[in-house]
Amino acid sequence: MSQKYNASQDQRARTQKALLSNDEQSPPHDTAFDKLKRDNENGSRQAILEDLFYDFHRSRVEVYKMNFIRGVFFGLGSVLGGTILVALTVWVLNAIGVLVPSLAGFIDSIVRLMSTR
Numbered sequence: 001m002s003q004k005y006n007a008s009q010d011q012r013a014r015t016q017k018a019l020l021s022n023d024e025q026s027p028p029h030d031t032a033f034d035k036l037k038r039d040n041e042n043g044s045r046q047a048i049l050e051d052l053f054y055d056f057h058r059s060r061v062e063v064y065k066m067n068f069i070r071g072v073f074f075g076l077g078s079v080l081g082g083t084i085l086v087a088l089t090v091w092v093l094n095a096i097g098v099l100v101p102s103l104a105g106f107i108d109s110i111v112r113l114m115s116t117r
Contacts, residue, residue: 090114 090111097107
């Protein structure tokens, strides 16, 4: 539990540093009210980002596992989609070759080329 807590504190510190680095450049004529308002906005942004991150991702292992699974399915979907697209293209070219006899020789050569590979 202490490691998770330390990792949580570490993440909060990095988030806070990133948020404040953009907003630290304040105009020279800032009043105390402007500074308080800016600090309040930064704290709100940080809290929202932390809530969003920790609601979905409890640990780094969970994030890595989910990204691995996502990558595997993306790869499988790409291969399957490419196969279906090539098959549809060959089918459409065959259909056009039957309908338009002048293109039949050209389309048949493309189909034969695709079949041999």
